Amino acid sequence: MSQEKQITKQHLGSMESRYRARFINSLTGFKSANLVGTVDQQGNPNLAIVSSVVHIGSNPPLIGFINRPNSVERHTLENILATKSFTLNSIDEDIAALAHQTSARYPKNQSEFQAVGLTPYTDNDFIAPFVLESGLKIALTLKEHHIIKANDTELIIGEVEQVRVPSDAIQPDGYLDVESMDLVTISGLDSYHVTQRLYRLDYAKPDKALEPLSVSGEKTEWKVNQSTMD
Template identity: 65%
Template structure:
C-alpha cells in the first residue's frame, strides 16, 4: 500500500472542509449521540455529536466537545442556561434523521419537529430525551471549559438517570450496545454498524490473556 506523509504546513494549507474531513477521520470510529436540550423559554433543541467521552465512573461523568462559541451554539447556550442535557443513542433505523440535526436551524425551530424525531419529557427531568432512542441518559452540568488551543468548549455532565432495555445489561454490568444497532461515526459524515470480535478479561502482567467471549467472522485469537 502506497504511503503518504503530510507535514504540518501541508495540513494547514489544505482547503478547510477537506482538512476537517481528513483530521476528524484520524481518531477512528467515534460514538454517535444526540444531545437533547431546552432553553429557559421551553424551546427544545437536538444536535448530533461524535465527541462523547467517558471521564469516570465514580462519580459517573461524560463529556462532549462543542465547536467554538463564536456564533450561536444553541445546544451549548441551552446547557449553560438550564444546567441539564440528555444524551441519546443513534441507531441504524433513524441515522439519517439524526444526521439532519446538524443543519443550522433557527433558534425558534425545534430540530425534533424539523427532522421527524420525538421529544420525550418525563422522569422528572427538564431536558428532552429522544423517544426513538433506546439508551437515554440524563445529565447535570458540573463543569464547562474553553479549550484555549482552538476555543472549542468542553461540557462535562454527571449522570443522574439512565434509561435502557433491561436485556442489554449483562450480569457483570457490560452493555451489549451492538444488539441495538447503535451506530458509530468516522470523519464528519460516515456512519457504521459494528461487529464485535471478542470480550477480553481484565489484563494482568503475570497471567495469560483469555477471551471472555469470541464472536464474528473476523475474530482471530492469537495470544
C-alpha cells in the same frame, strides 16, 4: 495496503479548509454517535448530533463532549449553560439519517425534533428532553464547563442522573451490550457504520494469559485466531 504517504503540519496548513476538516476528523477513527437534547428557559426543545462524547469517570459517573467554538449561535451550549441539564441519546440504523439532519443550522425558534421527525420525550424528574426513538437515553446535569485555549472549543462535563436502556442489554457483570441495540458509529463528519464484536477479553495482568469472555462476562473458548494477539 498502498504505499504510505507522509503528511506534515505544513501540508495540513495548506489544505483547503473543508478538505482539512474532513481529513482531521477522520484521523481518530470510529466515534460514538449521540444526539444531545436540551431545552431553553422558555421550554423550547433543541436537538444536535455530536461525535465527541467521552467517558470521564465512573464514580461519580461523568460524561463529557466537545462543543465547537462559541463564535456563532450555539443553541445546545446556550441551553446547557442556562438550564444546567442535557440528555445524550443513542443513534441506531433506523434514525441515523434523521440524526444527521440535526446538524443543519436551524433557527433558534425551530425545533430540530419537529424538523427532522424525531419525538421529544420528557418526564417530571428531568427538564431536558430525551429522544423517544433512541435505545439508550442518559440524563445529565452540568458539572463543569471549560474553554480549551488551543482552539476555543468548549468541554461540557455532565454527571449522570438517570439511564434508560433495554433491560436485556445489561449483562450480569455490568457490561452494557450496545451492539445488541444496533447502534451506529461515525467516522469523519458524515460516514455512519454498524459494528461487529470481535470478542470481550478478561482483565489484563502481566503474568496471566488473556482469556476470552462471553457477552455476559463468563469465561469462554477462543473463537478467533489467537495470532492476532501476538
